[in-house]
Each structure stands twice: as structure tokens, then as C-alpha cells.
Amino acid sequence: MKFRLEQVIPVPLADTPLSEKSLWKKDIELDGHAVILAEAPSGTGKTTLLSLLYGVRHDYHGKIFLDGDDIASFSIEKWSELRTHRISAVFQDLRLFPALTALQNIQIKNQMKDVFSESEIRTMAEQLGIAHRLDAPCGKLSLGQQQRVAIIRSLAQPFEFLLLDEPFSHLDDGNSRKAVELILAQCKKNNAGLLMTSLGPSDMFPFNQHIAI
């Protein structure tokens, strides 16, 4: 899948001075198979970019095309289909259900397409070091643990493009590396690319496209 942005600028940023390198108000292509790093200081619209691509924000000028179709024309049902089959995301605010257990949070997504068995989920949790917390309510988990639950959940569906919004902000380097390993393995399995946002330079993934915001 391929996104094409033409002269896009989010409405809230319309009056902000933009840096030379910024992707806003330019024509740019994001290939779903690439491993992309979007790097920028806070407040420049990284989360907004992901929200636009994920269809949860619509307040922008310019045009965004997904495989040639203007995403402004997509219905909410079309978006829900995309989010079930083609695009997955780890949100910056994670969007977990605090009252449900970590496992239930993952299953709520997993059951839609039945991607993993419960033991596979437990294995992944093991890999990320949160297996012992799977049956605790998410609200009781630390932010780092929650982040790992959200990562596993994002992998529990078929996808062609994975959007990661500062996915390791609460993880130490060691745990981040383990998560990267898991994500890359799933991307390979799905033949998918990813777009990760970061506040600074990052070498977590073998990035082959860098964009500035």
C-alpha cells in the first residue's frame, strides 16, 4: 500500500512556521513496504501525521491518497475495514481498556481475525517480559508494561503498514530491542512496512526512509 500526500498541512499547524525539511505542504510518498522513521521535536505534528494516515483525524488542508484513492472520501466503515485488514497502529496514548486484563485487551483485537492462539500471545508476552502480568487489569500495569501490551495488540491482525507513535517512550533499551525483534518478525510475516515516530534520531529499526516533520 502506498500513501501519497499532496500539499498536506494539518489545520492547527496552518499558521506555524515550517522548517525547510518538513514534509508538510510538500508532495511526498510513503511506501507501505518501507521502514520509515519520522523524526521531529514535539509539537510539530508527528502524532497528527499518524492520525491522518489512520483516519482518526480529518482536519487538514491538501490531499492524501491511499493507493490512488482520496482518503477524504472513505466512509467510517471503510476505515474500520482498513484497520482490520491493512493498517495497524500503536497509539501514543496506547488506547487500552484499563478495566480489562492485558490478555483481554489483546484478545479483543485478536479475536476479530483470530490471528494468534492464546499460547502464541503468551509466548510473545514472555518475549517482552510481561507474561506474568497478562491477567492483571491494564490500569494496574506500569506505562512500560502497557506499552508492550499495546505493541502485542497491534500485531494481532493482518496488516500491510504498521504505525508506531513513539512506541518505546517508556521502555529501556533492552526491552525496546526485544520489542523491535518481535515487530520485525511480524512485519516480515505480513510482508509489511512500518512508520515510526521519534523525538530524535533512532537506529532501532533498519530504516530505509527518513522523513522530517
Added chain:
Amino acid sequence: MGAIIGSLTGIVLLLGSIQLYIDFDRLINGSSDINQPQYLVINKQVSVVNTLFGGQKGFSENEITSLKEIDGVMDVAPLTASRFKVAMSMGMEGMPGLPGMYTDLFFEAVPDEFTDVSREKWNWSETDSLIPIIVPRDYIKLYNFGFAPTQKLPQLTEDMIGMATFNIVITKGRDRITYKGRIVGFTERINTILAPKSFIDFANQEFAGVQRGQYAPNRVIIRCKGAATSQLVEYFGENGYETSEESLRNSKMSSVLNLIMTVCVALGSVIIFLSLIIFLLYSQLIIARSSYEIQTLIFIGRSPRKLIMNYMKFYTMVFSLLIVTALLCVYFIKIWVGAVASAQGFPLRSGVDLSICLIALGLFIFFLIFNYLSVRRNIVSLAKGR
């Protein structure tokens, strides 16, 4: 919960008042004279002028024709008055226990189809010596409760009166011609003593030398649709016609009933409207309270349509219960009202009418659609994010 009680009250009030309206309407119009044709006898006002200068003015052909043209008037016919001197006498042979009586009398006649006595009893031809007569039902009451006690006479039933015959004595010059008379019926329709038209026409010519149609009728009888009476009353007022106010009582009753039912329906509608708003607020609140969950579900790929349907399943259940409960309430209220009403002598039909069930179904659909629109609007706005 408040919304449920509120809607229940509103729906019960609305359905109940419509149901009772239908019942009472059926009662009033079914058993007496409203939607069945109603009969009005009208005359022109008697003024000093026509008392002094001889004779009332009768109804002309034109006036009768224009009466016929009024909306709702089905038929108009003149009352033919007797123009000969006639008296009634009752000898000892008439009725045991009754003393001899003698009284001057008059007759009027209407076309046969305006009487409510069967044809065979109401026939008269020149060879018959027995004249059938209809008197107002009030006359028996006058006799039984007014006259009889003062004269120490026995009270009589309609049947007993029907068995008696009496003499009808017509005076022509010096001759006295005697017929037999029998009361064959009582009426609340026309406040006069009726004899068959064939007899009056014959006797007017025979004994008074008056031809048919020689005199314009002083009174006319109108058969009209019950619903048309208010319009008629207006027309009568404009033309100086008089009618017995009492005969319009039913139409007044029915308009009072209309008013009460309109008030109840309006009240019910207002309550339903208010509770609908409470429902909407409630459903918005439910969605708002779980807006994070709903939005998150949608953001991880759940179909908004399915979420809306889940909510609608819930509301369908709530509204079905609501409507069924309301119908049951109406049913039980009707049993109660029916018991009260039949104790008062108004038998109501039992059960809830189909039309009420249809209205309930309509309300159910209306509620569902309204809620669906609200739920969809809220969920779509959550799904869209910003």
C-alpha cells in the same frame, strides 16, 4: 429509569385516551342518534307581529329546498298539521280502572319513513276505522308522575297503553264521525301527536276541505348526519328557525368528549415528547460515559455499524417491553373503566382495539428511529475522531 417511567406514562395516557375516546364515541354514537341520522324538528320563531296579524308564516318550498342543500342534511319533510276539529274520548270499555275521558286534540303527520314504528302497524287506508297514533314518550311520564297521582289513577306501562283503544271524534259542521284510535308507539324524535300521513291528508280534505299542500307547513323535520348539527344550528340562527336545544345535547356531549380527548392526547404527546428527549439524553449519556471505549473499539477496527446495532438491540428490547407494558396498562385501565362505566349504565366493549395496537406499533417504530438517529450521530462523531 426516569425516562422509562415517563414514556410509559405518556404512552399509556395517549393510548388510553384514544382507546376510551373510541369506546365512548362508539357508545354515544352507536346507541343514540349522533352518527346515525339525527332528527331535528324546526319551526319559525313566533313573534308579536305574526300573532297580531294573523297566522305564522310557514316554510316555503324554497326554504325547504335550501335546507336540503346544507351539508349533512339527508332529508327534509314538512309536518302536516290537522286542519279539522278532533277530540279523543275514552269510555269505560277502553281500559278497566280508567274513568271516561274527553279531550280536544290535534294531529300532525310526517312521511312514513320519518317514524320509527314498523310499517304494518303504521298503515292506514280509507277503509280502516282504527287509526294508529304515536305520542311522545314524555306524555306517559306526564301522565304517570304528574297526572295519575293527583287523580288517584293507576300508573300505566307502554304495553298497557298499547292495548287500549279509544274513540277519535272528528267534528264536521254538525256531524260527528267516530274512529277508533290506538297508540302504537312512543317517540323521542318528534314532540307531537302523530297520525299516519295518509289519514291526515284524507281527513284534511274530507273534513276541512283542505287540499294537500294548500298551507305551507309550520314545522319541518330534518334528518341529518349527527356530525353536521353544529353547522345546522348556525344556519338556524341566521334564518330565525327554532329547534329544541335538547336534541342537540348529544352533539354537545360529543364535542365535550372531543375536547377532553384532545387535551388528553395533547398531554400524552407532550409527555411522550419529553420522555423521548430524556431517552435521547440518556442514550447520549450512555455513549458519552463510554465514549473512550467506543472510540477505542472503532480505532482498533471494530465496525461502527455493528456497535450501533448492538445499542439498537438493547433499545429494541427496552422499547418492546415499554410498549407491551403500556398496552397491558391500557388493557387493565379499560377493564377498570369498563366496570365503572357499566355500573353507571354505559356498557363498554372489552379489549384493546386493533387501531390502538397499531398506534403503539407506530410509537415503537418512531422511538426506535429517533433513538437510532441519535445513537448513530453520536457514534459516527466518535468514529470520525477530529
